[in-house]
Every structure is written in C-alpha cells, then in structure tokens.
Amino acid sequence: MRAIVFANGEIRDLQGAKELINPGDILIAADGGARFCREMDLIPDILIGDLDSVSKKDEDYFQKAGTKILKFEPRKDETDLELALLHSLSLEIEQIIILGGLGRRWDHSLANLLLPALPALDSLNISFWEEGQWIYLIRNEIEIKADRGSTLSLIPLGGDAEGVNTKGLEWPLIDETLVFGATRGLSNKVLQEKVSIKIKKGKLLCVYGAKD
Structure with missing residues (x-):
C-alpha cells in the first residue's frame, strides 16, 4: 500500500x-x-x-x-x-x-x-x-526508471557508504566507497532507462532529476 x-x-x-x-x-x-x-x-x-x-x-x-x-x-x-x-x-x-x-x-x-x-x-x-526532482534513501539497493541524459547524485548519509555499485550511469561505481562529506557522487549522468544502485554498508541519499 x-x-x-x-x-x-x-x-x-x-x-x-x-x-x-x-x-x-x-x-x-x-x-x-x-x-x-x-x-x-x-x-x-x-x-x-x-x-x-x-x-x-x-x-x-x-x-x-x-x-x-x-x-x-x-x-x-x-x-x-x-x-x-x-x-x-x-x-x-x-x-x-x-x-x-x-x-x-x-x-x-x-x-x-x-x-x-x-x-x-x-x-x-x-x-x-x-x-520533477526525486530524493530517495538507499539502505541496500534500488532500481530507478530514469530519463537518459538526466542528472543523478549520490550523497552519503551519516557516514561513509561502502561497497557502492551502480549500473546505467556515465561514471559507474564498482565496489567503491563514497566518503561522508565529500562530493564525488554528485552530478552523474543517466545512460540507460533503468539505473540500479547497491550498497553493502551505510546509507545514501539519491537525488534524481536535477536540472543543470
């Protein structure tokens, strides 16, 4: 529901x-x-x-x-x-x-x-x-239906996000750590209509649909 x-x-x-x-x-x-x-x-x-x-x-x-x-x-x-x-x-x-x-x-x-x-x-x-902008909390994994060429950002919440893996983005992350307070996860670009994001430890805020 x-x-x-x-x-x-x-x-x-x-x-x-x-x-x-x-x-x-x-x-x-x-x-x-x-x-x-x-x-x-x-x-x-x-x-x-x-x-x-x-x-x-x-x-x-x-x-x-x-x-x-x-x-x-x-x-x-x-x-x-x-x-x-x-x-x-x-x-x-x-x-x-x-x-x-x-x-x-x-x-x-x-x-x-x-x-x-x-x-x-x-x-x-x-x-x-x-x-038109969405903000999601990611605890483990999420799949997002996205528009190609749109912007997607990942922001660590409450500490480092470890074991981050993404698919469908221009700059993929493969088992990487996004450090809390750092801006590395900002302004990625969507390449596919489905974007998947998985993390092994920590939490991420995912901001999707932001306009340049």
Whole structure:
C-alpha cells in the first residue's frame, strides 16, 4: 500500500504533484500540509499534528468530509511530519511519497531529509518529490526508471557508504566507497532507462532529476 504525505513546506508544481496520486493511495496531511489538499481539491484520509497551522474552518471542513483527525498537544518531541510517518506504520503502508517536504526553513528541510534514516522507519520506502526532482534513501539497493541524459547524485548519509555499485550511469561505481562529506557522487549522468544502485554498508541519499 502507498501513502502520499503532505508536509508543511513548499509545493511549486501543484499540478505535477497531483498527477503523482493514484487511486487507492492513502492521503495523509501533516498539519499545515492540509492547505495543499485544499488547493488541489483533495480530501485527506488523515490529518495529523498539533494543527497550529490549520484554521478551525479547514479543520471543520475536513472533519465533515470524513477525514480522520489525530490532534496532538503543541508541546511534543516530534515534528508533525515525523508523527505522520510513524503513524503510517500502523496502516500496513510500504511506500511513501512526501510532498512539501522542503521549503524556506532550512532546519525543517534538513530534518525532513534525515527522517527516512530513523531506525523505526526502516520498513518504509520513503521518497521526496518537488518539481520533477526525486530524493530517495538507499539502505541496500534500488532500481530507478530514469530519463537518459538526466542528472543523478549520490550523497552519503551519516557516514561513509561502502561497497557502492551502480549500473546505467556515465561514471559507474564498482565496489567503491563514497566518503561522508565529500562530493564525488554528485552530478552523474543517466545512460540507460533503468539505473540500479547497491550498497553493502551505510546509507545514501539519491537525488534524481536535477536540472543543470
């Protein structure tokens, strides 16, 4: 099962975001991410958070429309997005696409990008989307359907990524180590419609679709 999670960042391409949604997807609004549901004329299945960024009018609107509302106290240890991801574990969800995960608040953007590395979320396949760009967390291996000539970058997360192997890229990596903090994995080029990436140890953030 797949979920679309709306975070309270920015979505510049609302139409492109809406086209990602498939029938049967679970729609989860993390607090202020509910505004994107209103703008796209969508009714989320779940609205979760302390709701400090949701007007009483919108809260009532979604509740009457059948949205399940999970309201938390403002003084809490988790962000609303983290609450949304943790709650998804109880819904037998396997894949999550986060929309609005990045924005003007660098602290929130960085924290959001690190959330998929939370051990409690290891069972979830989590990705971010914004204006045609994707960000994936790779724990072991991934295969991506890609456009030839597009850009793909690999960024070590939390330490070195060891035993990195790639196929379908202009500059292949063969059992190599990408050092945490170094930029060697940036701006590779896609040669084939399917790109495979495997690692033996560590974690990688894969950024695909960036424009030069």
